[in-house]
Amino acid sequence: MEPATTKESVDHVDVLIVGAGPAGMMMALWMARCGVKARIVDKRGSKPLSRQIFNGQADGLQCRTLEIFDSFGFANRAWIESNHMLEICFWNPDETGKIQRSGRIPDTIPGISRFQQVVLHQGRIERFFLDAIESTSPIRVERGVLPTSLELDASLVEDPEAYPITIKLRHLTEEEATPKQVATSANGVVAQDGLFRSNLAADDTAELLRGAELNSKANTVETVKAKYVLGADGAHSWVRKQLGFSLEGESTDYIWGVLDIVPITDFPDIRMRCAIHSANSGSIMVIPRENKLVRLYIQMTTTEKTGEASSRADRSKINPELILQAAQKIIAPYKLTYRTLDWWTAYQIGQRVGTHFSANERIFLAGDAVHTHSPKAGQGMNVSMQDAYNLGWKIASVVKGTSHRSILKTYEAERSQIAHDLINFDHKFSRLFSGRPAKDVMDEEGVSLEEFKDAFQKGNMFASGIAVDYGKSIIVAKPSSTGTLENGTSESDLAVQTAQSLATNVKLGMRMPSAKVLNQSDARPWHFQERLPSNGTWRLVLFVGRLGLPECRQEMTKMCEPLGAPQSFLRRFTPQGGRYDSVIEVLTVHAGPRTDYTVFDFPKVLRPYDEVDGWDYNKIFVDDDSYHEGHGQLYEYLGISPDKGCAIILRPDQYVSYIGPVGDYESIDKFFSSFMVDQTTRN
Secondary structure, three states: OOOOEEEEEEEEEEEEEEOOOHHHHHHHHHHHHHOOOEEEEEOOOOOHHHHOOOOOOOOEEOHHHHHHHHHHOOHHHHHHHOEEOOEEEEEEEOOOOOEEEEEEEEOOOOOOOOOOOEEOOHHHHHHHHHHHHHHHOOOOEEEOEEEEEEEEOHHHOOOOOOOOEEEEEEEOOHHHHOOOOEEEOOOOOEEEEOOOOOOOOOOOHHHHHHHHHHOOOOOEEEEEEEEEEEEOOOOOOHHHHHHOOOEEEEEEEEEEEEEEEEEEEOOOOOOOEEEEEOOOOOEEEEEEOOOOOEEEEEEOOOOOOOOOOOOOOOHHHOOHHHHHHHHHHHHOOOOEEEEEEEEEEEEEEEEEEEOOOEEOOOEEEOHHHOEEOOOOOOOHHHHHHHHHHHHHHHHHHHHOOOEOHHHHHHHHHHHHHHHHHHHHHHHHHHHHHHOOEOOOOOOOOOEOHHHHHHHHHHHHHHHHOOOOOOOOEOOEOOOOOOOEOOOOOEHHHOOOOOOHHHOOOOOOOOEOOOOEEEEOOOOOEEEHHHHOOOOOOEEEEEEEEOOOOHHHHHHHHHHHHHHOOOOOHHHHOOOOOOOOOOOEEEEEEEOOOHHHOOHHHOOHHHOOEEOOOEEOOOOEEEOOEOOOOOEOOHHHHHOOOOOOOEEEEEOOOOEEEEEEOOOOHHHHHHHHHOOEOOHHHOO
16 A cells, blocks of 8 residues: 655645635636636546536526626526526415415516526536636646645735645545445436535545545645635535634524426426425425426425324435425325436535634635525525635735735625625525415414515515625725724725715615616627626726716816826836736716717727727727617616716726716725735835
């Protein structure tokens, strides 16, 4: 037996990502787009079986997630391949106990986004990430790699050039890295199960380590020095345990089974998203998927006693046959069976949030590593990816030397609040779903149809991801009710105050809404969000109003004269040799009419010039009618007066940081100066 060997060299990376699920992939994509040296490792294997993304897993994609995908350039792939969720049907027992359709609502609130909720196999989503990463970067997922030790030198955490984290990685054999996940269906069909990922399964990290130590085929152990580490390694997170952090919360007795099947049924709404409550047998959530598949979330335990000792399911005996039998009782008198079983799993409902999201703003946790909940609301994968979407650009800007480390404190402040909001939402939603329907108005222990439907409708905005609202911080200059920022600093420490009233429908701390605008130079219509790609760049958007009004033109000139000067913040915060829009991009939207102007009627700083590429024709837009796609009415949609206009600062993740007058250069300079690195003073 050969012992594991250690490589003589030590690798140095800016960012090490542990876990190659959706959160880890999102982080890796940010690093790829921002040109940061990174590695991403996952303990699952690399041979053909395990290189495939396992069947099942998460599948719901919410509105905001699709907007994020679009900012990276692959939302169209998800949109085309996915099953679109347009309506939710509610089924409840009538006075005789028979289930009947009792209501319908739209699945996505109309008008909140240019995208609606869809469902698509997680494997395809991870494929999109892999393709996007590989198209722009040498970063590749390293599979069958397990971290074994983690050290953080606290004396080095504030040194921006230091590598304070030392982590050892063991390369597993293919056999060790491949989970055992095959089961047999009731019809003798072999199907993959997801129990190895379920919270009903024990953590297998220690077993993998023991196996690697004993297996003579184990490869090497290497040492990696990193500036930053992200633990995106799931609910059993090894990184979290090494930090001594824990998840706090509670679990319930409710156990749910999940079947991905091609159903054979006479239930009429099988291709609709459905919430089905039976009188005494529990509940089902129906999620129609791509390729004729339907996912069924099936309650295996109920609060109703049926004369047996207990209605709780024996988790050790849960299998596809048992889950199907439970589904058949709930959906009766309709018939349900299948010939094709694609995947199955089971889980116990619980809600838990991590005690900390980072250690010294050097080691971070994201996704299931720091919050867990039930999957029926379609939030897990979405919130996990949005954790990393929030964090990735911040770390990239610090690594590249354009931002101070102070912005990293905003990750825990912002995402911890979202996690707690999610847990509160899921706590109420899952208990309503798992509860027994009320028999009549006097049944106080039962769940009424009205109560459940109301919770569903109110939860739709939260579930969409559009409702994310980040609190006041060094990068969100909005008023707070307490005078204290979420990270504990005083409100007076902020450089500027902003004017929400200038754009009443653009909310500070929330993502920038979108409507159609036209490119001034060629009249092409664009959704405004399409001009905000995720490349690590801040945006200063000048809504300069009607330029035929002297006051609007004066305000534009008042901003552009200092903006184009040699000591402008545009130049101070751009590294030497960097492109003019690599750190802060200036976009202009005027109120038209388009045909009265050309791009050369605008100050030079708004249409930058490059010696090789010439004038940049993609910075100036107009809110006007298009030939083929109507009028976006962007000023009206955003609540901006075309007689006044305003200036809006957008973070690299499209969230709104600042709203103020067009001509207030000084406040915008102060805002950026509070956290950006002056490149003219760097050694």
